Amino acid sequence: MADFSYIKREFDPTLGRITTKWILELPGAGCQWFKKTGGCTMCGFSQATQKYTLGGRLWPHWFFMVLFYYAYWLVRKSHPEVLVIYNGGSFLCDKEIPAKTQLAIIKFARRHHLIQKVMVETRAEFVSEKKLTLYRDALGDSKYLEIAIGLESADDYIRNTILGKGMSRQIFERAIAICKEPGVLTFAYVFLKPEGLTEEEAIEDAVATIRYCHGLGVNEVALSCAFVQEGTSLCQSYRKGNFQPPKLWSVIKVVESTGLLMSVAIGGFSDEPPPIAVPSNCPDCNQVVMAAIQTYRENHQLSAFDGLQCDCK
Ligand SMILES: [Zn+2]
Numbered sequence: 001m002a003d004f005s006y007i008k009r010e011f012d013p014t015l016g017r018i019t020t021k022w023i024l025e026l027p028g029a030g031c032q033w034f035k036k037t038g039g040c041t042m043c044g045f046s047q048a049t050q051k052y053t054l055g056g057r058l059w060p061h062w063f064f065m066v067l068f069y070y071a072y073w074l075v076r077k078s079h080p081e082v083l084v085i086y087n088g089g090s091f092l093c094d095k096e097i098p099a100k101t102q103l104a105i106i107k108f109a110r111r112h113h114l115i116q117k118v119m120v121e122t123r124a125e126f127v128s129e130k131k132l133t134l135y136r137d138a139l140g141d142s143k144y145l146e147i148a149i150g151l152e153s154a155d156d157y158i159r160n161t162i163l164g165k166g167m168s169r170q171i172f173e174r175a176i177a178i179c180k181e182p183g184v185l186t187f188a189y190v191f192l193k194p195e196g197l198t199e200e201e202a203i204e205d206a207v208a209t210i211r212y213c214h215g216l217g218v219n220e221v222a223l224s225c226a227f228v229q230e231g232t233s234l235c236q237s238y239r240k241g242n243f244q245p246p247k248l249w250s251v252i253k254v255v256e257s258t259g260l261l262m263s264v265a266i267g268g269f270s271d272e273p274p275p276i277a278v279p280s281n282c283p284d285c286n287q288v289v290m291a292a293i294q295t296y297r298e299n300h301q302l303s304a305f306d307g308l309q310c311d312c313k
Pocket residue numbers: 281282283284285286310311312313
């Protein structure tokens with residue numbers, strides 16, 4: 001199977017069970033925020049988007065559609081129920097994915113007899129009432145559109161000064177409020193362990209951020225656990241010995257503290273380009289704790305973490 005179109009079996013809180021997800025990575029023209037400012041300090045996606053777009057150009061609509069149907073052809077026999085689209089930026093931004101392509105994909109999902117939910121990622125400023133209404137109508141009443149936004153931290157200093165996100169809480173809250181329509185769900189990424197925070201502070205910040213999301217009525221959150229990719233400013237700190245990705249214990253602590261409040265997913269520890277350092281514990285318990293995290297990813301049951309012990313805890 002191609003690495004830009006593949007199937008993942010994962011728990012889905014909307015459907016309340018393990019589902020077959022079609023993960024589609026589209027070569028969007030790249031994050032506008034990156035192009036303007038150099039991007040967020042932990043993000044390495046721009047390297048992939050630059051690579052697949054000859055330096056950040058916007059491919060024409062027909063090219064995306066050829067790619068899309070080929071991508072679907074690759075996974076069609078797996079009977080996907082949820083379509084998850086990643087484009088290393090904002091799907092809703094017409095400069096990154098042509099508006100015609102966005103709508104054509106939504107319409108495809110409407111016609112598909114099994115797909116029940118489409119998830120796209122976007123920066124909050126690209127969420128508009130007009131676009132949302134258009135897409136919700138195109139998708140039909142029986143299917144869900146999920147809008148995923150990187151909040152990272154509810155703390156302004158951490159989000160904007162440390163992570164370089166360039167997003168006010170008002171912009172995020174406005175986007176979440178616009179998404180409160182029937183058939184539209186919201187999803188927020190919460191970052192675990194920004195640079196300069198101790199393990200304990202990072203846990204506290206992630207827990208506070210998830211509580212903030214819950215308070216706003218966000219439907220789901222996913223914990224993005226820091227990993228280090230080449231070419232990011234986080235990587236420079238890591239090489240100087242100033243940064244380590246979080247312990248797996250910290251990941252579990254955050255999920256245990258908030259998992260009863262709302263649906264908390266644990267994001268993957270790998271991406272493109274492949275990380276040079278990922279969240280981990282000690283060599284004695286890495287394997288068994290990673291297995292527990294994988295079990296949790298599949299069923300969202302906190303009992304996956306029962307009985308885990310190690311001297312490094
Ligand atoms: Zn250990």
